Each structure stands twice: as C-alpha cells, then as structure tokens.
Amino acid sequence: MTLHIPTPLIESRPLSLAAGSNIWLKLDALQPCGSFKxxxxxxxxxxxxxxxxxxxxxxxxxxxxxxxxxxxxxxxxxxxxxxxxxxxxxxxxxxxxxxxxxxxxxxxxxxxxxxxxxxxxxxxxxxxxxDDPLLWAGHASLVDEVAEAGLKPDAVVLSVGGGGLLCGVVEGLQRNGWGDVPVLAVETTGAASLHAALQAGHPVELERIDSVATSLGAKRVADQALACAARHPVHSHVVSDRAALEACERFLLDHRVLVEPACGAALALTYDAVALAGYRNVLVVVCGGATATLAQIHAWLAVAE
Structure with missing residues (x-):
C-alpha cells in the first residue's frame, strides 16, 4: 500500500481538438495532497x-x-x-x-x-x-500506471521546476522500455533554469525568479535533470506567464479542475497545435498544485505580460 493513489488517465476531447492530437491526461492533481509530489x-x-x-x-x-x-x-x-x-x-x-x-x-x-x-x-x-533518487523512483510510478493502462504515448508533456518530475518520468520511461518517447519539458519565462542549462551545456543558476509560477522557481535544476536530457530525448519549451495562466482558466472550464500556473505551463503547450504537430498520442502530466485559487489567478492575469 502506497501513500499516493493511482490517478485517472483520461482522453481530453477539448485539448485534443485544440492540439490536433490525441491528448491523454494523467490527472495527478487528484492526489490526496493536490499534486504529483x-x-x-x-x-x-x-x-x-x-x-x-x-x-x-x-x-x-x-x-x-x-x-x-x-x-x-x-x-x-x-x-x-x-x-x-x-x-x-x-x-x-x-x-x-x-x-x-x-x-x-x-x-x-x-x-x-x-x-x-x-x-x-x-x-x-x-x-x-x-533532488533525491528516492523521489525520482517514486515519480516514475506515474509512467508505470500509464504502461499498465496499455497506452504508449508518442510524447510526454510536463512542467519543470527543479527537475524532480522530469527525472522521475525519464526513469519511468526507461524502465518500461520507452527510451524512444520524447519528453517536452515546459517552463515559464523568468523561471527557465533547465532551458538556460541546456543552452549553456552545463548547470546554470538564474540570477532571480521572475514568474508567477513560483512552483517552478528553482534557480538551478538538479544535475540529474541535465543527465536525463543527455541520455533521453528531452525538448525544452518556454511559455509566458500569461499563456500559463490562461491555460489554467481554460482547463478549469474544460475539465472542472483548478491547477496552479506551474501546471498551466504544460497545459499551455498542449493547447498549442503547432507545438505538438507530428505527435499522434500525447500524454500530459497534470501535476496539479494545491495552493492556487481562482481569485489569485485572475489577479495575476490582470498584470501578466
């Protein structure tokens, strides 16, 4: 018996129509404490x-x-x-x-x-x-559940903060024999420490975090995240705060689940048909977030760029 629960894997008709691909949602926002963590x-x-x-x-x-x-x-x-x-x-x-x-x-x-x-x-x-191998091993269970459901995606979309989820998903993909499935790693402008590190070819510490997606606010990603990107296909994407916030609003309307801007970053990419062109079946990790409120998201939208 584990502390986490197996979460639903559902096909999203609204997101599928928006993206032009078959979008599958791993709803880890439904974990007892509100997130994949x-x-x-x-x-x-x-x-x-x-x-x-x-x-x-x-x-x-x-x-x-x-x-x-x-x-x-x-x-x-x-x-x-x-x-x-x-x-x-x-x-x-x-x-x-x-x-x-x-x-x-x-x-x-x-x-x-x-x-x-x-x-x-x-x-x-x-x-x-x-930043702990025990965490990554636990996060990998998310991919195990998808494999048990019989779905092998053509790509996985997830948000990146410190890189724990990325490390866990790559570990899960590898141990299920899915080393060919790329991960689309999404960050917001102002919190894109993985993107900066991949561009530089080595770990980079951001001077400051300048994003409402505070759950993505690690100035430096775990070294293991870079190691994962070196041995597994990982593609970095960066979206604006506004795109992440609008995705939160849109996802609430589409699926009646409120997530925080950190999760909205991955959803923003998923609502973008251009970004997912060429992928037939896409798995999106709806990582969740327990601290966001709709009022807060509206307040951020009022000033977001």
Missing part, C-alpha cells in the same frame, strides 16, 4: 519511516511541503516545514491542516532551505523538494 515524497518518507526516523524536515512552502506534511500525518511522524516569507497564508494554512509545524524564514526557498538543513538532528530525515 506525493508519489516521490511518499516513497521517500516510507523508506525513511521503515528505517525508524523520528521526524521529517522539509523546506517548501508549496506542493513538496504539503506532500511531506501529508505523508508524516499518515505515517505518524512529526513534520517541520520551513517556508520563505513569500509563502501565501493559504499554503501555510494547508500545511497546518496536515498537522505540520511551520517555520517562516528568509526571502527565498534557498534561505529557507539553509535553515531547514540546520534543524535536521540525529534520527531525523530531510526530504528534499526535488
């Missing part, structure tokens, strides 16, 4: 729990922190989550609903993460938001 985080927490850890420490005001909090509550392990000052009240409220202790520190995730590392004591486990 529970796959990897849950796996990591289960492994550490089996080793007898006494506390989970996390550094995320977003979906990773929520996944750790959920996993800790289900496993009966106390959780401390360090979040930056930019974290919304809604996100902090959701963390507390899962019985996590919330510590606010620093103006960025990097600063929150630095403090979180100092809180890890003997017998505790630090759960990284994206």
């Amino acid at each position: 529970l796959r990897g985080v849950g796996h990591a927490c289960e492994v550490h729990h089996a080793r007898g850890v006494r506390q989970f420490i996390s550094s995320s005001g977003g979906n990773a922190g929520l996944a750790v909090a959920y996993a800790g509550r289900k496993l009966g392990v106390p959780v401390t989550v360090v979040v930056p000052e930019t974290t919304t009240e809604r996100a902090k409220e959701l963390l507390r609903l899962e019985s996590a202790k919330v510590v606010v520190h620093g103006s960025s995730w990097q600063e929150a993460n630095t403090l979180a590392q100092t809180l890890v004591g003997q017998g505790d486990a630090f759960i990284h938001p994206f």
